[in-house]
Amino acid sequence: MLNKSVLVLNASYEAINICNLKRAIILIFKGVACAEEEAEHEIRSASMVIKVPTVIRLLKYVRIPYRVVRFSRKNVLLRDRHTCQYCGQKFLPGMLTIDHVVPVSRGGKTRWENVVAACKKCNIKKGNREPREAGMNLLKTPKAPPVVYYLHLVRNMQGHHDTWRKYLFLDC
Numbered sequence: 001m002l003n004k005s006v007l008v009l010n011a012s013y014e015a016i017n018i019c020n021l022k023r024a025i026i027l028i029f030k031g032v033a034c035a036e037e038e039a040e041h042e043i044r045s046a047s048m049v050i051k052v053p054t055v056i057r058l059l060k061y062v063r064i065p066y067r068v069v070r071f072s073r074k075n076v077l078l079r080d081r082h083t084c085q086y087c088g089q090k091f092l093p094g095m096l097t098i099d100h101v102v103p104v105s106r107g108g109k110t111r112w113e114n115v116v117a118a119c120k121k122c123n124i125k126k127g128n129r130e131p132r133e134a135g136m137n138l139l140k141t142p143k144a145p146p147v148v149y150y151l152h153l154v155r156n157m158q159g160h161h162d163t164w165r166k167y168l169f170l171d172c
Contacts, residue, residue: 001043006053007164009036011061015167024056033058037163054161067147071112073098079145080117086136087122097123101142102130112144 006024008017019027025043027033037055069075076098083090085099099118102108105128116138118126126134 001041001052004052005161007055007161007167008033009055009057009167010064011058013057013167015164016058016062016064021052024053025050027056027058028053031059037161039161039163054163055167069145069147071110071144075145076112076115077117079112079142083117083139084119084122085116085139085142086118086126086131088139089119091119095119099123099126101138103128106130113142116142 002020002022004021005018006021007015008019008024008027010016024033028035033056035051035053035055036057037053038051039054041052042049043052069079074093077093077096081090082093082096084096096117097120099116099122100108100110101114101116104110108114122136126136131138
């Protein structure tokens with residue numbers, strides 16, 4: 001249970017990290033953080049009972065240097081949740097290709113805003129054309145993932161605690 005994930009917020013309520021429950025409890029007892037959201041479960045010791053935190057907030061603001069998610073095939077597939085961005089079907093990583101929305105031969109660049117995960121069938125159908133020319137639509141406009149959202153995906157592929165939604169803007 002102490003390995004459960006806890007979302008860490010800066011004093012400004014900005015999501016900055018994900019830690020395990022043990023680390024979260026240590027930060028709370030040291031007076032560095034407070035629990036913002038709690039689960040119904042409790043942890044009991046001989047002298048106390050505490051509710052399990054799902055979101056903690058640091059009491060002092062910590063300046064976080066600007067970070068970006070490294071561009072790679074693996075990270076594109078994570079961002080797109082192993083889903084073809086044309087037909088909407090989920091696939092195993094080996095069954096997906098990386099497609100340039102604007103083909104390289106037409107001046108398209110290999111960067112977050114121009115690359116999506118696509119199944120082989122859709123990639124062949126699109127060919128060396130832009131999606132509108134091939135009569136295809138993207139499920140969503142590609143963009144670089146925020147660092148915290150990326151951390152959430154990598155560490156919690158099976159899901160997240162519902163209390164995280166409002167801090168990670170997952171409903172947007």
